[in-house]
Amino acid sequence: MTISRFEVFNAVVETGSLTKAGEMLNLTQSAVSHAITSLENEFGFALMTRRKSGVSLTSNGERMLVYIRAILNMHDKMKQEAAAINGLEVGVVRIGTFTSIATQWLPHILKRFEENYPGIAVKLFENDYSKLEQWILEGKIDCGFLTFPISKSLEFLPLKKDRMLCIVSNQHPIHTQDKITFQQIQEEQLIMPKKGWNNEIEQIFRENHIKPNIKFQVSDDQTIIAMVQNNLGISIRPEMTLYQIPNDVHILKLEKDYFRLIGIASKPNKSPATQKFIQCVHSWLSEKNLINL
Numbered sequence: 001m002t003i004s005r006f007e008v009f010n011a012v013v014e015t016g017s018l019t020k021a022g023e024m025l026n027l028t029q030s031a032v033s034h035a036i037t038s039l040e041n042e043f044g045f046a047l048m049t050r051r052k053s054g055v056s057l058t059s060n061g062e063r064m065l066v067y068i069r070a071i072l073n074m075h076d077k078m079k080q081e082a083a084a085i086n087g088l089e090v091g092v093v094r095i096g097t098f099t100s101i102a103t104q105w106l107p108h109i110l111k112r113f114e115e116n117y118p119g120i121a122v123k124l125f126e127n128d129y130s131k132l133e134q135w136i137l138e139g140k141i142d143c144g145f146l147t148f149p150i151s152k153s154l155e156f157l158p159l160k161k162d163r164m165l166c167i168v169s170n171q172h173p174i175h176t177q178d179k180i181t182f183q184q185i186q187e188e189q190l191i192m193p194k195k196g197w198n199n200e201i202e203q204i205f206r207e208n209h210i211k212p213n214i215k216f217q218v219s220d221d222q223t224i225i226a227m228v229q230n231n232l233g234i235s236i237r238p239e240m241t242l243y244q245i246p247n248d249v250h251i252l253k254l255e256k257d258y259f260r261l262i263g264i265a266s267k268p269n270k271s272p273a274t275q276k277f278i279q280c281v282h283s284w285l286s287e288k289n290l291i292n293l
Contacts, residue, residue: 003075006068008035009047013065014140016054069139077271083119084272090119091273096132096144097124098197099221100240101262105285113280120273128196128219136265142274143266147199154265157278159285160292161259162238164200166252167245169231175250180234182208182255189215189233191224200260201236208256225249 011021012032022032040047047061057065080091097106102124110122125132125141132144136154150156166180174180182204192198194217205212215233218224221241228235229249238260242251264278285291 003072005035005039006072008032009039009068010065010072012036012048012055013057016056018050018055066138073139073142073271077269080272089117089272089276091271092121092123093143093271093273093277094123094125094141095277096135096141096146097126098128098132098145099126100238100243101145102126104240104243105281105290108288109281109284112284113277116280117273117276120276122277128194129199130196133265136267139267142271143264143278145262146265148261148263150265153267155268155270156263156265157282158261158263158293159282160240160262160290162240162262164204164236164254164258164260165239165242166234166236166254167225167228167242167249168234168252169228170248170250171231172234172250174252177252179255180252182210185234185236186210186212189213191216191218191227191233191235193217193221193224194219200238200258204236204254204258 008021008025008027011024012018015021015024018029018032018036021027022029025032027035036048043060043064045060046058047064048055049058076091083090095106106124113120113122125135125144127135129147132141133146133150133154135141136144137151146156148156148158166185168175168180174184190212192201192212192214197219204210216227218227221237224235224237225242225245227233229246236254240262245251264281266274266278270278282291
């Protein structure tokens with residue numbers, strides 16, 4: 001078995017296609033197929049099911065993926081460590097993020113990181129909190145922006161307490177209030193983010209015994225704001241998601257202060273490239289006085 005076959009296998013898993021994996025690795029489709037077949041022959045069982053619509057992992061393939069990614073991650077760390085010994089700063093760092101961070105922080109952080117470490121490539125992955133945490137644990141990404149609490153097996157660098165607020169249309173009778181009570185929230189139709197994005201909101205409901213009247217569930221922040229703007233319901237959102245809120249949408253404080261704690265998470269045994277990225281994140285936020293704990 002060779003590292004190159006593991007790289008091919010992982011690329012097929014990430015892209016879901018032999019053809020796309022070949023394009024990513026600059027290989028022909030037949031070369032990709034041969035690498036997977038050779039790997040399956042060495043293991044003695046099928047790793048993937050091939051269909052016209054793409055490929056999917058077998059149950060045995062899912063079990064082996066964990067070890068293959070661990071080997072690839074360790075191989076990458078070894079190359080980075082060797083480069084560091086030789087005074088070079090090279091490698092790849094795979095970062096997980098969600099929309100508000102990707103929009104407001106990452107463009108500035110990535111610009112600085114590329115200027116300081118031109119030899120380190122960055123790959124971005126977007127998803128919800130739970131999926132990003134899972135990807136870090138599985139080794140698909142090296143670090144990710146998450147909200148606390150997270151798995152105890154991960155390291156978490158807290159960065160910002162982001163206030164939870166309520167938004168309502170200016171057509172809504174309560175839009176002139178400064179605060180909204182939890183009783184009022186229970187009485188209103190809610191536009192909620194989908195599961196995986198709503199950890200802090202569920203905590204608010206749980207602690208205050210609110211039985212929510214959920215009208216719609218969507219994952220996109222701007223869609224939620226547009227629905228509220230059209231008076232289809234109210235919503236509870238973190239302050240960072242409201243930076244471009246329309247004039248006809250009003251922000252109300254909650255009866256009691258709640259926050260989502262944003263930080264960056266990683267496994268304890270980080271690669272040199274990942275360590276440098278996390279340092280860059282903390283440095284940029286500190287300089288801009290954006291760390292709020």
